[in-house]
Amino acid sequence: MKFTFAGTDYEGREGETLAAALVRNGVLGGFRSLYRRRPRGVYTAGEEEPNALVQIGAKPMLRATLVELEDGLVAEPLAGKGRLVAAADDTRYDTMHAHCDVLVVGAGRSGTAAAEAAAGRVLHLDGRQGTWVVGLYDDNYAIAVEHGRRLWRIRAKRIVLATGAIERPEIFPDNDLPGTMLAVAFERY
């Protein structure tokens, strides 16, 4: 499987993310900071990625850690700012409403156990499966985004948050240099 990053061709593997493929190909840098253009590299292995932002076709500001590799993928690194493409967007966007007894957010071990144990109408969402729950409001009202195209407005009787945790970075001099990454990301890659 071939992909192109910043004009260079690389070999990728089925099922890995763009960030994983870059790291495996020895590309630890390749990105720039927004204002001072300092070198940056893949820092995480998940949705918390601050550096590895790419533009793929008309889609700006995608996290390389969340982009699944496809054959012939062409990604351009972004320095904290995307590019609008003038061509008309023919994607259809819409909104759905859902009501449920239990909304479980996160499909890790706890979330899966909670969803199995829950009674009634259960809605089980996880961003890694395409639907990110992005907001919680009064009276168990939640907003979720499905594949960036469909907004879900959800009213639940109960909500279980099983979102896991994001590693807090160690603070030390030059911890922003390419090649430095979270321990979790190092382990993953």
Place this chain on the structure above:
Amino acid sequence: MILIPCPWCGERDETEFSYGGQAGVPYPADPAALTDEEWARFLFFRANPRGASHERWVHIHGCRRWFGLTRDTVTHRIGDG
């Protein structure tokens, strides 16, 4: 977005309702006898509590029924008005 209990329809989203202002503001018995200041106070001056607020609401996008409720302005908890 909070849930508001309509006495006819049950709990519905806040966006289905319109706010009707503070409850229990009586129309003056003899409006002509009021001074300008008293009339202005009747028209424009309302309580602005931190805590329990007695309010009128109307289920404008539903059954159109008017009703009263008590809403806590800090916690959004709703009781009977």
